Amino acid sequence: GENVEQHPSTLSVQEGDSAVIKCTYSDSASNYFPWYKQELGKRPQLIIDIRSNVGEKKDQRIAVTLNKTAKHFSLHITETQPEDSAVYFCAASRRNQGGKLIFGQGTELSVKP
């Protein structure tokens, strides 16, 4: 079945620096890749997603890139702020499988003021 690997498990950056989180997936039929942010004790919040017909998508300080050949996708956060501190999860799903998401193990991002 599908497997999603996420790295690093923890990431610490200084405020204003960039942060990059990477995920690889095993199922070449995967076509939808969302990213969720989860603050402590809160629900996962969708922050950005990308479909397989697009190589890059940007929303203000957040961007996601997808390399279908290598089967990996990355989250880029620029000009990090302390409120970006949270656990970030990547996920992947296939078309026509009802949208079941397979999640990575998460990256705990800490942004130091």
Add this chain to the structure above:
Amino acid sequence: GAGVSQSPSNKVTEKGKDVELRCDPISGHTALYWYRQSLGQGLEFLIYFQGNSAPDKSGLPSDRFSAERTGGSVSTLTIQRTQQEDSAVYLCASSPGTDLSSNQPQHFGDGTRLSIL
């Protein structure tokens, strides 16, 4: 608000008891998902509903776990004869589900934190 609502928010029960967790999806969303998040782990898919049908139950860990959805809205996840390894946060998500050929964003509830003593 009009988000996904789950109850109870916390549940503590003794090993061997049955528990029932409830999810009320966003109004009009036909697709509903249950996931489990163990401490410090990622989310693990359990079951998916499209309307009242469950086309994919492949993530249910054992036959002690079951779920149903009635009226195309509220869903309940039932765990019978609970074990300590069932302790986790159980999350529900919903999506519009109107286009079955493409995946649509899922919106999560706050979850139920289940603790088995």
